[in-house]
């Protein structure tokens with residue numbers, strides 16, 4: 001669905017934002033993009049959506065390369081829905097008019113306006129001017145605007161901004177339902193790690209210009225923690241032989257136990273090395289995030 005190759009981007013003031021960034025998102029994935037303030041999440045969304053052009057590198061959507069100049073052959077963008085930064089909302093238009101306007105711009109059927117308003121719980125205020133809307137209502141309208149044209153790839157940059165817990169739950173359900181029932185692909189950024197943990201199939205951590213973690217969402221898996229001083233060369237060879245993913249940091253080696261078999265194999269292997277001082281705990285995105293970004 002999306003392939004980003006060797007993307008480089010430096011701001012006018014000389015700050016390096018992307019340093020040969022590579023990213024691949026396959027159809028049907030929900031890719032959760034994490035990263036600290038200023039790490040470049042919004043910039044990446046803008047480049048994928050063609051609002052800003054990469055200085056170096058290539059972006060492919062459904063196999064079609066986006067033009068560097070940014071103005072020819074943009075038809076592929078019709079398959080994209082997006083909410084980038086704050087939604088572009090006009091005070092003097094109603095929610096229904098916003099959705100109608102988007103359908104006109106994208107030259108798509110407007111039959112989904114009613115169901116999209118229903119989806120984001122705006123039906124009762126659909127004909128009120130948006131100047132009367134709260135922050136959360138505007139945000140839900142922004143999400144509706146990303147969905148109304150029935151795109152098969154949706155970019156949501158901080159979609160949970162300003163939402164109350166009920167609305168957060170509603171958006172989570174919308175994303176997972178659309179993904180499950182219609183195989184819609186999502187790229188979502190958020191600082192709410194617990195939400196990404198619950199929704200994403202894959203996770204990327206953007207840090208210092210690159211994706212320092214880019215893999216499946218390990219939530220629900222277990223990990224095994226061992227002090228580095230207990231890791232012998234033979235043990236490391238056995239970890240590699242078993243095909244286990246492992247990572248060493250702060251005097252600790254962390255082995256990801258992707259399934260029950262991986263867990264049993266790992267424990268059997270540790271026992272073979274007469275190693276009993278290990279700890280098996282559930283994976284947690286917050287720990288993962290800290291582990292990668294605070295190193």
Ligand SMILES: Nc1ncnc2c1ncn2[C@@H]1O[C@H](COP(=O)(O)OP(=O)(O)OP(=O)(O)O)[C@@H](O)[C@H]1O
Pocket residue numbers: 011012013015017035036037038039040041042043044
């Ligand atoms: N219009 C601009 N001109 C110059 N620098 C910019 C501009 N927009 C963003 N930047 C810089 O680019 C970097 C990346 O910003 P970006 O908004 O992509 O980060 P982000 O990861 O989305 O941050 P946040 O989590 O705060 O939304 C920052 O250092 C920011 O200062």
